[in-house]
Amino acid sequence: MSGKNLYRLGFxxxxxxxxxxxxxxxxxxxxxxxxxxxxxxDGADKDIxxxxxxxxxxxxxxxxxxxxxxxxxxxxxEGLVGFDKEMEVVPRLAEDWESSDDAKEFTFTLxxxxxxHDGEPFNAEAVxxxxxxxxxxxxxxxxxxMAAVIDEVEVLDEYExxxxxxxxxxxxxxxxxxxxxxxxxPKSLEExxxxxxxxxxxxxxxxxEWEQGDHLTMKKNDNYWRExxxxxxxxxxxxxxxxxxxxxxxxxxxADFIYPVPTEQExxxxxxxxxxxxxxxxxxTQYVSMNTRKEPFDQKEVRQAINYAIDxxxxxxxxxxxxxxxxxxxVAPKVQFYEAQTPYDYDPEKAKExxxxxxxxxxxxxxxxxxxxxxxIKAAEFIQQQLSEVNIDxxxxxxxxxxxxxxxxxxxxxDDAEVDMYYGGWSSSTGDADWGLRPxxxxxxxxxxxxxxxxxxDNDEVNADIEKALGTADSDERxxxxxxxxxxxWEEAPxxxxxxxxxxxxxxxxxxxxxxxxDNSLSxxxxxxx
Numbered sequence: 001m002s003g004k005n006l007y008r009l010g011f012x013x014x015x016x017x018x019x020x021x022x023x024x025x026x027x028x029x030x031x032x033x034x035x036x037x038x039x040x041x042d043g044a045d046k047d048i049x050x051x052x053x054x055x056x057x058x059x060x061x062x063x064x065x066x067x068x069x070x071x072x073x074x075x076x077x078e079g080l081v082g083f084d085k086e087m088e089v090v091p092r093l094a095e096d097w098e099s100s101d102d103a104k105e106f107t108f109t110l111x112x113x114x115x116x117h118d119g120e121p122f123n124a125e126a127v128x129x130x131x132x133x134x135x136x137x138x139x140x141x142x143x144x145x146m147a148a149v150i151d152e153v154e155v156l157d158e159y160e161x162x163x164x165x166x167x168x169x170x171x172x173x174x175x176x177x178x179x180x181x182x183x184x185x186p187k188s189l190e191e192x193x194x195x196x197x198x199x200x201x202x203x204x205x206x207x208x209e210w211e212q213g214d215h216l217t218m219k220k221n222d223n224y225w226r227e228x229x230x231x232x233x234x235x236x237x238x239x240x241x242x243x244x245x246x247x248x249x250x251x252x253x254x255a256d257f258i259y260p261v262p263t264e265q266e267x268x269x270x271x272x273x274x275x276x277x278x279x280x281x282x283x284x285t286q287y288v289s290m291n292t293r294k295e296p297f298d299q300k301e302v303r304q305a306i307n308y309a310i311d312x313x314x315x316x317x318x319x320x321x322x323x324x325x326x327x328x329x330x331v332a333p334k335v336q337f338y339e340a341q342t343p344y345d346y347d348p349e350k351a352k353e354x355x356x357x358x359x360x361x362x363x364x365x366x367x368x369x370x371x372x373x374x375x376x377i378k379a380a381e382f383i384q385q386q387l388s389e390v391n392i393d394x395x396x397x398x399x400x401x402x403x404x405x406x407x408x409x410x411x412x413x414x415d416d417a418e419v420d421m422y423y424g425g426w427s428s429s430t431g432d433a434d435w436g437l438r439p440x441x442x443x444x445x446x447x448x449x450x451x452x453x454x455x456x457x458d459n460d461e462v463n464a465d466i467e468k469a470l471g472t473a474d475s476d477e478r479x480x481x482x483x484x485x486x487x488x489x490w491e492e493a494p495x496x497x498x499x500x501x502x503x504x505x506x507x508x509x510x511x512x513x514x515x516x517x518x519d520n521s522l523s524x525x526x527x528x529x530x
Contacts, residue, residue, distance in 0.1 A: 046232040046529055048511075050522075051246045051258035053373045054401045055213055055239045060196035061182040062134045062141045065409060065452065066401070067427060070179035071522035072237055075218050076117075077182035077201030080108050080127070081173070087283070087334070087431040087518050089177045093122060093202065103168045103473035106176070110159040114225045116185035117206045124161040128153040129186040131163070142409070143180035145439060145451050149470075170473045174430035179521070204230040204525045213239065231513070231528035243374035250275060250506050257514055259522070260504040262374065263321030269506050276509045279323055279502045283332040283518045284427045285436075286324075288368065288383060288496035289455040291419050296364055303493040305354035307344035309390045310383060314346075316499050319379045323504070327497040329486050331436035334518055335428045337469075337482040341490040344497065351390045363391025368421040369407070372398040380423045383496070394421070411448045414456050422454055425501060427519035433482045438466050441494055455494035462488050 052071075058064050061073045074082075080094040094108040114122040133139055135147040149169045154162040165172065175181065185200040192198065199207050204226070205218035217236040224230060238255065240246040243262035249255035251272060261269060261277055269277045290297040290306070297303060312326035328340045355361060370380040377398050384394040399407065411417045428436035439451040443463040446453040465485035469478045490497075503516035513526030 047234045047236070048232050048257070048524075048527060048529075049236045049238060049249075049255045050524075051238050051240050051249045051255040053239070053241055053243075053246065053260055053375070054371065055241075056210070056216055056237070057402050057405060058196035059199040059207070059210070059216075060141075060184075061180050062130075062143050062184075063196060064180070065142045065405070067429065067519060067521050070429075072216055072218075073182060073199065073201075074179055074203070074521070075205040075235060075524060076199050076203040076207055077179075077184070078203050079176065079179065079181040079183065080110075081177045082179075083177050083431065083517060083519075085515065085517060085523070089173055089431075093183065097173070099173065099473075101473070103170050103172060104165045106163045106165075106172060107156070108161050108163075110161065111225060112159050114202050115223065116183075116187075116202055117200045117221060118185050118187055120185045120187045122183065122202055123158050124155040125158075126183060126186050127161045128155055129189060130183045131181075133189060134181070140449070142449075145446070146175050146178055146180045168471050168473060170470060170475075170478050171430060171432040171434040174432045174435070178430050178435075205235055208234065215239075229526060231526070235524065235527070241373045247506070250508075253508075256511055257505065257507040257524075259506070259516060260375065261506040263319075263323050263504065266321065266323075266504075274509050275506060277504075277506045278515070279504050280516065281334070281518070282427065282501060282503045282516075282520055283334045283429075283431075284425050284501045284503070284520045285327055285330070285332060286379070286423075286425045286498045286501050287327070288498065289419075289422045289424070289440075290494060290496070291417060291421070291454070291456055292458075292494055293414055293417070293456045294420060296358060296360055297366075297420070299358045300492055301354040301358040302360065303496075304344070305351040305358070305390065306387065306392070306496045307493050308347045308354065309351035309392070310386045310496055310498065311346040312343070312497075312499055314386075315379070315382060319375070319382050320499065320501060323502045324499040326499055330441070330489050330495070330497070331428050331433050331486070332500050334431075335433055335436055336431060337433035337479050339483040339486045341486060344493075348389050355390060355392075363393065365393045365395070366420040367395045367397055368423060369404065369419055370396065370398050370423040371404055372400055376423065379498075383423060408454050409448045409452065414447050417448070417454070417456065419454055421496075425520075426452075427521075429519040429521065431519075433486075434466070434470060437462075437482070437485060437489070438470075441489060442466050457489075457492070457494035459488060459492060461485075462492075 078092045081089050082092045084090045096109045099106045131153045135150045149165050151166040152164040188195050188200040204224045206221050208217040208219045210216045215236050215238050219234045220230050246258050247265050250258045316324045328343050331338050368380050370376040380396045441457040443458045462485050465481040469481035503520050505516050510530045512530050513528050514524040
């Protein structure tokens, strides 16, 4: 083995020891005792408990920007179309649809046997009320960008509705399948000032109660339009940020399903009777965004140096317990129009050269923000240790999800943004490259609070490529534009590109019909106890 490889192996071992000491494991959860209202499922009842890693922020899909929130919302609400297990577009509240050749008009034929949980009918007028709400920028909804291209919603008859776009938009059918397009009862939108606290949809489960920070419970919808569903009586979500406590819930029978399963506990759980563990390939990217409007991150050389200074293989080994693959583009291979780039090899000496070239030979200090889950803290501390090797001194600041969301996404003026670096994850949850690029690096119009470009990256060439790709329904033209955009983004490096994370779930083996999609959102509308 070469000296360089011995050094890398030794370094990884030291990191593993340090991070294991820093992050609590399953044996140490005395400060995080778990209680549950429903209890787990022992095979005799049909009340299901799901342990998740964070708190919920809102139950309004039009005003949510987190995959975890959508996971719960999908039990209670539905859109015209959705995604199946392979992220293919499938019917939901619409039976059929067609689009014009220029991708400017989309017409949906709706189901005629659906009603909202409050007894209000689902029809074309209900669709119009919802989509007019979402597309109106004055409503300041977090997912407005998903519908911003819609010019007009036309009610053709009671169960037929047409969308007329402002311009051709090749990815629109994928946008319609995104959870942000799910439907509220029009009556609830009219009468309730905060539908995010008590949603009323058409899904297999009805909202029951939400004690924030403790549990969210939904109960069986006896009037669901799918005759054979739901097959359980209730579903309760329990936020448990600490990894060991979440695993303990599953082991003790206090939960029927948990996610994510901490990678370091995978083998232990696999040996447990009555428990199944599933790690699957995903489209979730893990990265560190850098505020390109702030010194020193306004220099490309600094951003590239950070990429050379982070060992992606070590990140996967230490943080993800060997699961995942290094990123080689801003989007994942399973995303439409993905194009692989030449990886940034781990090269601390190259990183130091670039820092010297940028005028930071002695390094600098900065802050990195992350969530407060065990996995997020472990990742941020890994990055902190890696960058310390090239004299970059990072202060790790972990925050509760609501606080982090407000600090990142609610900034009105980019000059007021306090973020230096942010560790996070993203999935192109429409299955199209558009949603992996435009919201995150698509120029000034996608800066917070309009969207999620917390790198404040604004590149004329990338912006033009994104506009070109969205302005045509021609797949070859879209592929060419996205290929060039990915190449420029990789070179400009507004992110520290880390890894693709697998979906990681554990469940009781008497459960069926519950699984994580490649975007790491949960599907449980067909859940049943075997």
